[in-house]
Amino acid sequence: MTPTGHHPAPAWFDISTPDAARSRRFYQEMFGWPVNVLDETYALVGDTDGRPTGGIGQSGPDSPFTGIVVYFRVDDVDSTLVRAEALGGTRVMEPTETPVSRIAVFADPDGNLIGLLSR
Template sequence: MTSTGSHPTPGWFDISTPDASRARRFYQELFGWTVNTIDETYALIDGDGDRPAGGIGQAGPGSPYTGIVVYFTVDDVEAALASAESLGGSRVMEPAATPLGRIAVFADPDGNHVGLVSH
């Protein structure tokens, strides 16, 4: 699997919750995050420079997961996802294009949700 740099590192986080408004307020007050609400379902968390560091989204009945998922930066989301599956992981969210790059989510053999992102 190829990655940006010698080893994949966290490049994004996502908090998916049944009450996104409450979660935005909670983390904004707890950590002093600047929260930029896109709409009632998603908000971006400011990072260093001009790139956001993560987001908080509204989980609904069709959401692939709830909770916090860390996205690791890789060169090729599809290849990394295939590699995870060959090692015993299972696909949770199909690769998708976003304004930040391609993303996907898998569950590791213990059921932990892990994200992949390519910029």
């Protein structure tokens, strides 16, 4: 349980890959995900009602990670990231504003990448 008294659940996922077009095709065929390409670097994927539940992005030399990251909804990205570091995590992506949320990524003590998301 977090200090605020609730248990964060997965809220979003990102797949960052060196070949986003290939990954979009793969996951669309694999799971039947609808794909909404926003630009050459990022596409939203979702369930059959069209609500996005994740994204597939193009990684590059300055990308903070390659692979999949599951984001957990938290009350405050910045303070939760500081808490993760105090517990032995490592900051991977600084808190960043997106059009719909604030996000950050850290590695846990075993190197697993975990995303944080707040509205």
